[in-house]
Amino acid sequence: MLNNQIISIFFRILNLFIILILLFYIFKKYLINSIKNKIIEKKEDLKRLEEKSNDIMNQSSNLDKDFLNQEQFFSKLSFKIKNWKVAFDKKLYKKIIEHELIKTKIENNLKLKEYSLTMQNLKKQTLLHGINQAELELKKQYKDQDSQLMFKNNLLSFLKNNL
């Protein structure tokens, strides 16, 4: 009985041992290369990914640099725009002042011209009135025959002297 059991155990162990050897053989014969290849592939993948990661890191670093540059450029541009706006505002203010001065000058000139024209018209009217009054007075004066005679004699003397 005991012997049977020992024999059985022995064979069981032997079987196990054979199976293991068989498994090892199969593993060595068929699977190891495939696994090796897989490992190599995985390593290559890993390497590629590392390279990719490095590239992305580089790109990120470049982008950071670009961003920094852009920020500096924007800052400079902003400064320039501020300066330009100040200069433009100054010019605009100067123009407005000049415009106001010209406007005032034109208004003053117009007022002066208007005044001058009014004075001229007034002068003209006064002179016309004076002449009309003089005409009335002269008509009255020369209704007198003596005045007419004096005028006639003077005139004829002038004609005689120019014969």
Next chain:
Amino acid sequence: MISQEVISRKYAVAFFNLFQQVLNDEVFWNIEFAINFLNKNPSIIDFFHLPNITSSSLNEMIEILLKKLNLPNQFDHLLRLLVKHKRIILLSDVLRKINDIFLQKKNKMLFEVSSSFVLEDNEKNIINLFLKNLLKKNIFLKFNIDKNLIAGIKIKNNNYLWEHSIQKKLHDLKLLI
């Protein structure tokens, strides 16, 4: 279209060529009187435009007109011709042109003298001499009184104007303003 002036001149030249021997200073003044008379009484010319005018009425009217205007009989031809040509309306213009031609041929000039006072004959002579010396031509003068001058004298014709009057001085003053 020929202007009235040209037509009038043609009649005047024709008349002058035919009857220049009847034209003298007296006729000249009569023509001047006739021109004034016709200008002041334009309705006289209207008579010749009446539609049913008989030849006897026409003759009578021409005779009266010539008598009234103291014009020689030779003007009868001119009047009849103008009536015949339906251009009697040009009579005053034709008479003016006849006098113009007469003045030109006789080297004379006609001036109208307006004065604010009456001029005596010797004073008229002074004016005549003054113009004669100035223009080196014989002068005819037509006088009238113009109170608008206030005081002074105005001598003018178609080409010349000489004025010495208060009215002109006042006018010049007004122009200066």
